[in-house]
Amino acid sequence: MNLARRRLQGIFDRLLRAHGPQQWWPGESVFEIMVGAVLTQNTAWRNVARAIDNLRRAEALHPAALLAVHPRRLATYLQPSGYFNVKAKRVRAMTRWLLDAGGTAAITRWPTVRLRAALLAVHGIGPETADDILLYAFNRPVFVIDAYTRRIFSRLGLVSGQEGYETLRAAFEAALPPDAAVYNEYHALIVAHGKDVCRVRPCCETCVLRRGCRYARSGARLSDS
Template sequence: MVAVVPKPTLQTVFELLFQAYGPQNWWPGDSPFEIMVGAVLTQNTSWTNVEKAIGNLKQARLLTPQKIIASHHKSLATHLKPSGYFNIKTKRLKSFCQWLLNQGGEMALARRETEKLRIELLSVHGIGPETADDILLYALDRPVFVIDAYTRRIFQRLGLIGGDEPYEQLRKMFEQGLGTDIALFNEYHALIVLHGKDICRKQPRCEQCCLQSFCSVSAA
């Protein structure tokens, strides 16, 4: 006999995570531009390493699009070193900053329609769907739900997805299932990341997990 695990709604999962962890107040950063930079630097990289790189940029007073573009590759790469992939990220950060200035700067983005802006972001070399959506949600306050590896892992275990769906399919599923709620999207993704780090990979059987009653792994 296989135990039948009930499937929670997306709202229920949020409630459980929020009750377990409380508000996360994402994204850490002092300004929208710092958040955008962090979104690029945190690609496949732990946040503690990103903080060091951002600290270097701040100390060198390079945390503006103009200064980043004006920096030489080698110099900028040295500042980014702690965040890993520094040669690639140097190019990506420069491409993004060049795009930002071409758009007319940060203020000009506020008038752009979200979907148009998203397409534009995705056209920048080194900006993929997750990075674009991090920027849209956390720096530009747009109602976009961020999908990452933790989201796939956690919701696969809850039996709500297969886990290999295309990014866009999952994004639309969450956005339609939750309604347009920027504050909810903001908090939800932060909670998913925290929960993913905290428990879901380190303890595959999830004995202490706040989602335990819905988790197909712990019930198996």
Template sequence: MNGQRLRKVYQLLFEAHGPQHWWPANSGFEVMVGAVLTQNTAWRNVERAIAALKAANALSPEAMLDLSDAELARLIRPSGYFNVKARRLKALCRWYLDHGGRRRLRHWPTEKLRASLLSVHGIGPETADDILLYAFDRPVFVIDAYTRRLLGRLGHPHAQAAYDDFRMSLESTLGQDERLYNEYHALIVAHGKDVCRPKPRCEQCVLSTKCEFGSGT
């Protein structure tokens, strides 16, 4: 898919769904916590876990590290896999504080920051890129299941390629634009949840005339 076609897809999605105002959070650190909690669960469950952290005055790296693993797991229980995620959150908090927090990390080059995030226990490429894009405003396109499904059905040749190959293909085609990436990814998720499902609602899709899957070809 060339840049013109990818931007047309974006335009149609934006007209259909409107601005998404992602990521829904009050701080960059809250975005980071949400990126871990949303692994393998729906966002509504993440919201419940974050609300519990806020109610316990535990939505800071220092407060989380002061909790026992069991206490933190109890607070984030609505997000599922809570014991695993508690350990991952603590690893992320230690990394964050050890490197000076946002005050220092925001000055790091994107590739250095990404590589360091990927060294943290439980942080894979998708979670790292969520953090880079939505917490640090870096031009990194997030590849998730919605992106692969939608762009794969639209015929993107790299939709089933390795994560970084697909990511870099989109970034090189669209250019370095974090605002575009932010809204584009959010729109893909909205469309993937409501329309381009595993069993798609092609009759409701604004992209149906451009889609190989929907047209049956």
């Protein structure tokens, strides 16, 4: 791995110039962002937005109100986001945990290490979802690793892409100052770049990261991870 601060800052600057501020995360409350983080697992955001609209219309975007919805009805609200039965269970588990813990006002005072460990113990919340919640709902300086991060940074030649989640997260956090605003924007820019430019079939000709990219230099065609 070769994640030097200067290199990461240069990549951030170029991505920001290319894509502009992303202003993540769309959501009107901490709880809505938490629900969105679970629903976005394995699906595009436009599908999540439709599911959240259903919850909003049903006035179920509050913890107690959501738990009062019958599980089968909840699953129908979540249908646009895919895997809706699984996600209904996960959203309910997270909401029950949240209420047991005292609600968002209580857990927002918890230190990041405690909050992260508690989130990871909730059914259906893995490291990426937990870190989405920590960063975007609770403004904690936690660097989110996803498939786009692995694809872009492995093509650039800065990581192998096979590292474990915690190894990559720790490496990014060691290289960058702990600034939640920067981590917020950086992850959003990585997603924008992974969707629009460094796709499975990358558009290297128009890419602002082309200079210094190992993949573009070699012309290799790596399979998407």
